Every structure is written in structure tokens, then in C-alpha cells.
Amino acid sequence: MNRKIVSSALFYLAVAAIVLVVLFPFLWMLASSFKTQVDIISWPPKIFFSPTLQNYRKVFGEQDFLKYFLNSTIVGASAVGLSLVLGLPAAYSIARFRQRKLAVFILLARLMPGISFLMPWYIVFSRLDLMDSYTALILSHILIALPIVVWIMSTYFSTIPPEMEESAMVDGATRQYAFWAIILPLSGPGIITATTLSFIFSWNNFMFSQVLSMEKTKTLPIAVYNFLSYAEVDWGGVMAAAVAIMAPAIVLTMIFQKYVVKGLTMGAVKG
Template sequence: MSNGRLSSLRRRWPLARWAVPVVLFAMLLPFLWLLQMSFKPTPLILEFPPRVFFVPTLEHYVGLWQAGFPESFVNSLVTSIVSTLLALVFGIPAAYALSRWTGRGRFGLGLGILLTRMAPPIAFTIPFFLAYRYLGLLDTRTGLILIYMTFNLPLVIWMMQPFFDAVPASLEEAALMDGAGYATVFMEIVMPMAAAGIAATAILCFLYAWNDFFFALILTRTDARTAPVAVVNFMNYEGWEWGKIAAGGSLVMAPVLVFSMLVRRYLVSGLTAGAVKG
């Protein structure tokens, strides 16, 4: 690199250094605005110009507690965690089998699995609703877990296959020649080498189930209602309860933000590792 280009980069570096916090602040601004609204007294929420300094209150969070929001929050937590675990339990072996399949039709099967994930959810609404009504799964956690697992399975298979492709088959052959069984090879050799991919896949599956609104709205009423649907219920004909909406939205977003920050290293390393083969 020439001295002229190097000096040009040095002159531009201060601007690039400030660009990151500016962009980050712009991305977090809606959440920060929602968060301050959740602590703002009701008469001040729609005040214009908005007040920056005010005496915070917890009345909106108390109202959420009295309105049964904790039960909806627990429903979201249970359905997201259980559906993610089930999708991993069934999807990881399927991805490994597809990765080691050397016969004809591998590409077509993989494409078919991916296409099922790309279909819009509205296409499955009526069949799932009719089947759930017949089976008695409407407004149940079990019904939500099954549908989240169904939609996450293709994602697990599609994401995990490149990780298993990157595991050298020679390691498995050597272990088999030493007397190890197929289950031992899979659990003690293949799985640890694909740990980053498993973590990234689990994060994405959890976020899909946690953020789902469409299926939870159609397939639940009261008993299995999730947190996103509970927040929308504060928008009614009598008026929108902005304080409770802001408090509920903050509680729904906070775990996702905290969880994403804690596991961001695994998410980035898993996605980048899966993009490189060989």
C-alpha cells in the first residue's frame, strides 16, 4: 500500500470510528424509546413535544401483572425452549444422514426440505387449524410446540448439513476401525466438531418460536396465549393502552436482546463456519 493511500485511510478513520456507535444508536433507538415509554406516566406518553426527563413509574408493569401477562410470558418461554430442543433432536441426525448420503436424489431431497421452510405460513393455517380442532390441540402448548418444531426442522437440517460436510470422513473411518460404534462416533467425534453450528441453529430456532405471532394468534385463545399476542390484546376498541403495550413490548424484547448479546460469539462463529467447506 502506498503512503498516499495509507495517509488517506488515517484521515478517514475518525469518521469510520464514529460511524459504528451512530449506527448502533440508530438501531437501538426504537427499543430505547419503547423502554422509556414503559416507565412514563400515562398522561405524558402522548405529550408533544415529548419529555426527556420525568418521574418514572411502575404502574404499567403492575398492570401487566394484574392482566395475566406473566402466564403468557411463561407460555412463550416453554413453547420456544421445548420446540427448539425437539427440532434439534430430530433435525441433527437427519442432517447428518443427508450429509453422509452418497446415493442419487440427495440434492432433490435437500431442496425439498428447504422448500417446505420457504412456504408462507398462511398456506398451512387452515389445515393446521382443522387438524388441531379435530385433535383437541387448539389453545394448548402442545399444539404450538408441534407447529414450531415442524417449521424449525427444515431450518435445522439445512443449517447443520454444511457443518457435517466439513467433518472429515476419515476421522469417522479411523474410529470405526478402532472398534467404536456408530453412536459413539456420532456423539463423541462428529457432534463436538459441529458444536458451533448447533449453537447457532438453536439460537435461530428459539428466536423464530419466541417471535412468532401469526400461529399463536390463530391457534390459541387464553390458556396457551403467548406474550406477543398478549401485548396486542391491549389494543382494543375502547382505546390503546400505550403504557401496557410499551411495558409488554419491552419485556418481550429484553430476553431476546440479552440472549443475543450473550451468545453472539457462538452465533457469528457458527454462521461463518457453516459458510466455508473443506
């Protein structure tokens, strides 16, 4: 009996330790975004302070934050949208015609360091006069989103019995129509998982935008980075901007976490 209490106490202690390690930077950031510059750099750190919205006012007022926000949204949504258009049929084909090697190949593209793509892209896009264009940025972000879509969805599709579309095909459908009318409507959870994850990865991407975008198409992570390099470091502004960037990703995850966890674990077990 005693041993049980001890072991469960140890368990929760471990959980608390892990949660603290994971959440501490986030909490620090959140608290700092509501602090004045003086409070932020004071030592020992102030746990109780009078919160201010000054930092947020500065971020959204002085900086053109809304524009960067919009850029990130345009790039992320377009890249994910195109990846779904290309990736769903590809994933279906991989699942049904057992092209597992192709799937691994696509995943490899994701595992290669992104920076190795940047040099050729830089040359190609500048020759085509596509630097600082949405086109270039969206195309580069497809490299982030497409492998996620293909990988998650090919696993998902292979859990749907093939008799579904075979039955539709005998009933008079083409394979394409069966995919559209039968398979896609059954794939909601998988599509939500793939969309959420690939959008967040695109949203958080720093490197591609840093090289391929300039003032017009600058995305959020670059904007925050630029915060740092100007004059003195405005910690309060950086923290507020970081919170503003993270918020959509966190909200998305919280809304869809049920599906995301299901989608990911399913991939893990069935893969």
C-alpha cells in the first residue's frame, strides 16, 4: 500500500518536472510580454508585477505586424492547399498500389536539410525574377507541407477497406469518382491532422522565408527576427510578437488535437 503511494507520488513528480521544463520558456515568454522593459531585466525576476499591454500596442501599432501575419497566412494556406491537391491523390495511389518506396522517397525529401535546397532555389527564382514573390515562397513551403500530407494520408487511406471504392466502381463509378465521393468523405480526421501539422510547420518556417522573401512577402518569424537586430533589443516587443506568432498554432492544435493525436498514433501503429 505504502509502496503504491510512493510510486504514484514519484510518477506525478516526474510529470510535474517534465511539464515545468517544457512549459517554463513559454510561461516566461508569456509573462515577459506583459512586463515593462525594466521589469523584464530586473533581478531577481519579478513574479508579481502590474501587467501592461504596451508591448502588444507597439507590435501591432508601430510595426506592420498585420501585414506579416497576412503573408504567413497566405503562404501557409496556399502551400497546404496545393499540397492537399497534389498529395491526396498521391497518397491514395501509394496506399492502394503499394508504392511504399515512393512514400519513403518523398519523406526523404523532408528529412534532407532544407538549406541544401536553398541555393538552387535562390538561383532559379532570381533568374525567373520571382524573388520576394508569393509564388516562390509558396512553392518552397510545399516542400514542407507535401511530405507531411502524403505520409499521413497514405497511412490513413490504407486503413480504409479497398472494398469501399471497389463497390463504388462496380456500382458505376470511375476510380477517380469513387475517390472523390467515397474515400475523401471518410478521410476527414486524416485530412484535418495533415492540414494542421503541415500548416504549423509552414507557419513556423524561418529559413526559406529568410532567403526568398524581402519586404513585400516577409513572414512572421522573419519579422520577429528583425525585431532583434534593430538598435537595442526590445525584449517586451519580441516576447509580445512571439506570443502573437504562437497563438494561431496553439489555437489550431487545441481545436484539432483530438484528431491530430488520433492521426499520429494511427500512423505509428499502422505504419
